[in-house]
Amino acid sequence: MDLNLAVIAGTLSAPPEIRTFESGTKLARYLVTVRSTEPRKRTDVLPIVLWDPPEAGPIGELERGDRIWAVATVQRRFWSAAEGRRSRLEVIAHHVEPIPQEEEAEEEEAATEEAVK
Numbered sequence: 001m002d003l004n005l006a007v008i009a010g011t012l013s014a015p016p017e018i019r020t021f022e023s024g025t026k027l028a029r030y031l032v033t034v035r036s037t038e039p040r041k042r043t044d045v046l047p048i049v050l051w052d053p054p055e056a057g058p059i060g061e062l063e064r065g066d067r068i069w070a071v072a073t074v075q076r077r078f079w080s081a082a083e084g085r086r087s088r089l090e091v092i093a094h095h096v097e098p099i100p101q102e103e104e105a106e107e108e109e110a111a112t113e114e115a116v117k
Contacts, residue, residue: 002075004074005014005071005072005076006069006070006071006072006073006074006091007069007070007071007072007074008034008046008048008069008072008091009031009034009067009068009069009070009099010031010032010033010034010035010067010068011032011033011065011066011067011068012030012032012033012062012065012066012067012068013032013033013045013048013064014030014031014064015062015064016029016030016061017029017030018027018053018064019055022048023058023105025051025052026051026052026053026085027050027051027052028049028050028096029047029048029049029095030047030048030049030050030068030070030093031033031045031046031048032046032048032068032070032073033045034046039078046091047090048070048072048093048096049090049091049092049093049095050070050078050092050093050096051092053096055099062098065098066076066098067071067094067098067110068097068098068099069096069097070091070095070096070097070102071094071095072091072092072093072094073091073092073094074089074090074091075089075090075092076088076089076090077090078102
């Protein structure tokens, strides 16, 4: 069985960018900062896109510094350029949601308790 699933939680590096195309299709683009310590300490800023975001929801209320999580897949997109055939990986979200501040505080408290042990 194959599985293409990414769950990403992090901090918005910028407010979400919403684009509307001539066809009426909408695209929400998020830049999410993710910090990790394994296998080594690093910080990544990941672009995540969500096609046709729901009309009702917190997307317009999100701003830089807010924490979110996304359920996504990773896809490779190909195109032709002057240099030849090009490609890049894209994180395509199926669901994006803010992390409530109460949950964030509980997660930090649990991590602190674990570090003290």
